[in-house]
Amino acid sequence: MGTFDYDLFVIGAGSGGVRAARLAAQRGKRVAIAEEDKVGGTCVIRGCVPKKLFVTASHFPDSFEDAVGFGWRTEGVHFNWSTLVDNVAGDVAWLSSIYIRNLEAAGAEIIHSRAVLEDAHTVRLMAENRCVTAETILIATGGRPRRDLDIAGIDHIITSNEFFHLPKQPKRVLVVGGGFIAVEIASIFAGLGTETTLMHRGNQILRGFDVDVRRTVCAGIERRGVTVLLEEQLSAIEGERGALTAVTHSGASFNVEEVLLAIGRLPNTDGLGLDKAGVEIDPRGAVVVDAYSRTSVDNIYAVGDVTNRLQFTPVAIREGVAFIETVYGDNPMSVDYDNVPVAVFSTPEVGAVGLTEEEARETFPALHIYRASVKPLPYRIAGRDDRMLLKLIVDADTDRLLGCHMVGPEAGELAQLMAIPVKLGITKRDLDSTVALHPTLAEELVTMHTPAETIRRQAAE
Numbered sequence: 001m002g003t004f005d006y007d008l009f010v011i012g013a014g015s016g017g018v019r020a021a022r023l024a025a026q027r028g029k030r031v032a033i034a035e036e037d038k039v040g041g042t043c044v045i046r047g048c049v050p051k052k053l054f055v056t057a058s059h060f061p062d063s064f065e066d067a068v069g070f071g072w073r074t075e076g077v078h079f080n081w082s083t084l085v086d087n088v089a090g091d092v093a094w095l096s097s098i099y100i101r102n103l104e105a106a107g108a109e110i111i112h113s114r115a116v117l118e119d120a121h122t123v124r125l126m127a128e129n130r131c132v133t134a135e136t137i138l139i140a141t142g143g144r145p146r147r148d149l150d151i152a153g154i155d156h157i158i159t160s161n162e163f164f165h166l167p168k169q170p171k172r173v174l175v176v177g178g179g180f181i182a183v184e185i186a187s188i189f190a191g192l193g194t195e196t197t198l199m200h201r202g203n204q205i206l207r208g209f210d211v212d213v214r215r216t217v218c219a220g221i222e223r224r225g226v227t228v229l230l231e232e233q234l235s236a237i238e239g240e241r242g243a244l245t246a247v248t249h250s251g252a253s254f255n256v257e258e259v260l261l262a263i264g265r266l267p268n269t270d271g272l273g274l275d276k277a278g279v280e281i282d283p284r285g286a287v288v289v290d291a292y293s294r295t296s297v298d299n300i301y302a303v304g305d306v307t308n309r310l311q312f313t314p315v316a317i318r319e320g321v322a323f324i325e326t327v328y329g330d331n332p333m334s335v336d337y338d339n340v341p342v343a344v345f346s347t348p349e350v351g352a353v354g355l356t357e358e359e360a361r362e363t364f365p366a367l368h369i370y371r372a373s374v375k376p377l378p379y380r381i382a383g384r385d386d387r388m389l390l391k392l393i394v395d396a397d398t399d400r401l402l403g404c405h406m407v408g409p410e411a412g413e414l415a416q417l418m419a420i421p422v423k424l425g426i427t428k429r430d431l432d433s434t435v436a437l438h439p440t441l442a443e444e445l446v447t448m449h450t451p452a453e454t455i456r457r458q459a460a461e
């Protein structure tokens with residue numbers, strides 16, 4: 001061991017890498033972690049954290065509107081984009097500094113450089129043009145937004161990376177994509193008053209989510225001012241940023257200030273020297289790992305978005321923890337990817353855990369579907385039309401709760417809590433035996449007594 005400079009070298013200081021580096025250092029290992037950008041990774045620097053703050057900003061106009069019904073006068077309220085951008089950047093910088101402080105306090109060495117593999121134990125630090133060696137290497141370089149549409153004018157697009165630093169609020173935008181990021185950013189823009197069009201190639205947004213969730217979110221964002229174009233694709237972008245014309249396959253054109261592409265993310269493996277070290281990647285460029293995050297090379301592991309698994313911060317952190325337990329804890333640990341709760345911070349917000357109706361239909365012969373559509377109490381006075389969707393999927397044979405899907409205020413918070421009973425495998429009877437808490441929206445989860453639908457798979461002919 002003594003022949004290596006470090007016990008562990010982590011490439012990438014995002015959620016997964018930082019957690020692993022910190023835990024290894026706390027165990028007394030000699031740890032270095034290299035980062036070419038700001039410490040914190042996608043979640044802290046250009047993802048979850050700034051996004052949630054922008055979402056909060058985008059909700060104030062609704063609050064001001066609603067407040068009138070409750071007796072408030074709100075004339076003269078004014079939004080300043082630069083204040084939001086600057087304050088969010090300040091918060092992100094503060095969080096990044098906390099990450100640095102925690103790493104240093106644990107005894108990990110932070111190296112501000114791009115790091116690439118020279119071989120299975122050697123890392124080249126590009127900023128310093130020197131090599132170091134490590135017994136174990138952890139690749140945690142995350143992912144980046146795709147920009148690879150083969151169309152004229154593609155250089156004019158922005159992605160979620162640039163979104164948080166736009167010097168001024170665009171008056172009109174086109175958001176391309178129908179996944180998490182497209183729907184969240186379209187909601188933010190619309191909430192803040194930007195004329196927003198969302199263009200998606202499929203016949204409904206949010207593929208992979210429950211059918212009712214997809215429908216409800218689409219109707220909800222449209223009600224909030226987003227123009228949703230389905231089964232449509234971008235074919236060219238003309239002009240310059242600030243005055244762009246986006247042309248579609250069907251021949252329509254849009255004059256917008258920005259085109260934001262949110263068509264998925266790619267793993268950051270380009271130029272990382274994986275071939276030199278013999279680390280296998282899949283056709284998408286993601287590092288191939290086993291259940292313990294070990295790559296095709298024995299001493300090299302990978303966690304987070306650089307691997308082809310669920311792309312969520314808490315998942316990357318869990319993978320980092322499991323890696324430490326496996327390698328340094330004499331306790332081989334893999335991550336359980338079942339019943340991971342998810343939220344889409346669109347407006348209306350999505351919270352979900354467990355099987356969708358479509359997934360459950362494939363596996364279970366009989367299902368009870370419970371569905372509630374509730375108007376949040378304050379909306380009556382506020383004069384707001386939106387309703388909250390709460391949906392439960394139950395195995396009709398065993399009464400087991402298989403999935404819970406919600407769209408509406410704080411759906412993400414509810415999904416985090418509902419993840420516990422779904423994970424524990426509780427039954428619908430358990431929910432029924434729980435006393436409601438009134439007046440809350442969540443009380444609907446324990447008061448849906450009659451299935452809206454019972455679905456039985458037809459016996460094969």
Ligand code: NDP
Nearest residue numbers: 177178179180181182201202207262263264265311343344
């Ligand atoms: P997603 O995979 O969620 O969505 C990609 C979207 O782009 C889909 O609607 C897809 O359509 C569409 N698309 C893909 N290729 C093309 C193409 N060539 N032309 C037009 N449209 C295309 O990716 P995101 O970038 O939104 O997010 C990446 C990941 O990051 C998420 O999957 C999630 O794991 C994570 N994330 C999580 C968040 C959260 O937890 N709240 C927030 C943001 C990101 P189709 O459905 O037809 O394939």
